[in-house]
Amino acid sequence: MEKQVYIKKSNDEMELFSFEKLKQSLLSTGACKEVVETIVKRIQPDIFDGISSNEIYKKAFSLLKKHNKVSASRYSLKRALFDLGPTGYPFEKLVGALLKEKGYKTKVSVILNGECVTHEIDVLAEKDGNVYAIECKFHSDVKATSNVKVPLYINSRFLDIQKQWNTNSNNKTHLKQGWLVTNTRFTEDAVNYAKCVGLTLLSWDYPKNNGLKANIDTLALYPVTTLTTLNKKEKHQLIENDVVLVKELMNATKKMKNIGISEIRIQRVLDEVKKLCQNNSN
Template sequence: MEKEIYIKKSNGEIELFLFEKLKQSLQSTGASKAAISTIINRIKTDIYDGISSDEIYKKAFVLLKKHNKISASRYSLKRAIFDLGPTGYPFERLVGALLKEKGYKTKVGVIIKGRCVTHEIDVLAEKDENVYAIECKFHSDAKAASNVKIPLYINSRFLDIQEQWNSNSNNKTYLKQGWLVTNTRFTSDAINYGKCVGLTLLSWDYPENNGLKANIDTLALYPVTTLTTLTKREKHQLIEKNIVLVKELAKATEIMKSIGISDHKIKRVLTEVNELCQF
């Protein structure tokens, strides 16, 4: 029987480490059974009581990258979203792109007049003559969670613009619902409040099997920060030029050249782009 190992999570909590959980994370990247077995056996020799989840991630990422760079890119998704910061705008673009792929017409950063005050809405989405006001709460710290105060505030803003929007006879659409999207997690009170008032909540892994990670993987809408062929500096230079999604690089050769990426490296980047997005 294997010795029980307790690890320190990014939020400071201590939890029993389960190799099965690591195995599932590696399987979700598309890595081969042989690669997963090799990585787990190696980590078994390096792991110790009190090790941080971040250290385990780094060890697994380095080993996975040696076996399959595309799987490593997928495995790094959560960290890659943190790397979109420090501002929340690239995350808003990512959320807008997810909704667009699902058939919504989207606009990012929209000023809307409410009954009482004017609001800036992160993403406005329309589908079947219904409009949805989406607020994005980006955290650059993995320990951060959106507590009940956040959806309380977002719902009050939504109600203000909903009243004004739906009472305006010039509007041909109906402002139906508010959404709140975060890249970390919601507290249980925040989730219960969202359910109670009809506010749609989307976090890294909520709703179960339909959270941010699941949607990004299904739609292959990876942020440029997932790429292993680019340096951190190059990634942020691209974000500054409004290139947020990996798939946007397929038509951004000139932009890559403009930040000093060589023709040879561009070919390597585009190969990774094609394999990750499965063009």
């Protein structure tokens, strides 16, 4: 029988550790059952009361990487999103790419006039004659959440822009809705308020089974920070060169050469890119 141990989550809360939950998160990366069982057995003796969830992640990631680099890349997605920082622009680009893949026309960083003041919109998306103003709240801190003040503020900005947009006879489209996207989580009040005013929310795991993680996995739109064949410095140099998504590397061999990656390593990177983009776990 498994011993009951409590682990320390990233927000400092204690939670009863579940081996089943660990198994499921490893299986969701596309790793086979035998590999997952092996990893869990290896980790089991190292679990103790008060161990951090981050420590468990590091152990599991290290073991998974030895068995299957592509699965390890998927497993690192949550951390990889934090690594997109320190600025919010790469995250905005990722959100724009997700929407583009879903059939929206998108623009990143757009200045729009409101009825009262001018606003900078992170992503403007259009589909079927409707336009959506999307605000991206990127956090580098895993403990950060977006409380009710954030959707309150975003909704007031949206209403100001909407009044101006929908009364302007030059606009042939309808500004329908505001969205708020974050790489962490929303508080319960933030979710309730957004539901009440019709603001669409998207976070790491909200809406259930349709959050950022689910969308990135389904569309295989992974950020370059997930790759195991690049080091941290190289990833940030690529982001500085406007390469944010893994699939963009297929046409970025020159940029990889320019930051000092050898021909042999470029081939390894591209091999991982192909596997990650083609064999997504869904």
